[in-house]
């Protein structure tokens with residue numbers, strides 16, 4: 001069995017793109033691996049949230065992941081800030097992370113460009129903290145998207161460097177977890193590209209039916225096909241891709257046929273799509289609302305996760321300290 005670790009950003013609500021992307025895979029993975037999923041709340045401090053926003057963001061993602069089916073009895077689900085061993089390993093790894101290599105990472109350079117007024121040391125050492133998150137459990141696999149590949153590469157480098165420095169084979173070099181075919185790209189509603197957070201493009205799991213109808217009805221289309229069986233332009237194809245994940249096969253076939261013989265009415269297609277999305281998201285949304293109102297349950301989940309994560313993390317830290325040479329008198 002592989003040990004898998006993944007961090008979850010604590011800002012922003014989940015949209016359908018997140019759901020059919022990483023999240024569905026997390027839910028499947030939890031049964032096949034020894035999985036650690038945590039909310040990266042230390043990492044979020046790089047952007048200086050207010051105490052209220054910090055807590056609210058963590059609570060929201062936790063509730064949303066639970067509502068989607070992450071099972072705290074199966075996976076280890078915890079808050080990064082509940083595991084002080086992570087912060088200690090971060091300190092230890094920082095001694096062998098070079099400022100030059102950290103300055104050269106693309107995500108750091110991006111952040112500097114976007115926010116030149118807030119180039120803090122936490123941003124610079126973000127990959128070190130991420131490496132600590134992963135190797136604290138000696139994880140072999142990390143499910144990451146394209147944007148995190150360089151950070152994972154650095155985690156391997158820091159693990160290897162530690163091993164070389166102390167002439168041990170202690171830390172595992174973490175490899176990317178390959179989702180293979182399972183990763184579906186969900187398009188946005190604005191015609192091109194994938195679903196994201198931007199206004200008018202994303203449908204969030206917490207959106208109410210009224211919002212969903214409004215967003216879908218506003219989705220970009222064209223003036224309709226004029227030739228029989230013509231190829232679909234991207235905005236139309238996108239609506240069908242959404243249908244593929246939420247609608248019945250005969251519904252999809254019906255509208256495809258209408259498109260093929262130029263009888264399609266986009267208004268009807270959108271109405272159907274909106275209802276099918278609502279049917280899909282409503283039970284999840286209700287669970288999010290229930291869980292968010294249940295602080296006792298959230299506390300239980302967080303405590304259980306912290307306990308399991310610390311058990312694993314403290315073993316690693318104890319061993320790492322010994323290897324480095326910290327010794328009791």
Ligand code: TRP
Pocket residue numbers: 005006007008009040043129130133134142143144148151
């Ligand atoms: N950097 C990741 C992101 O922005 C979140 C993250 C933090 C993470 N620590 C991690 C992901 C460890 C995987 C493993 O999405």
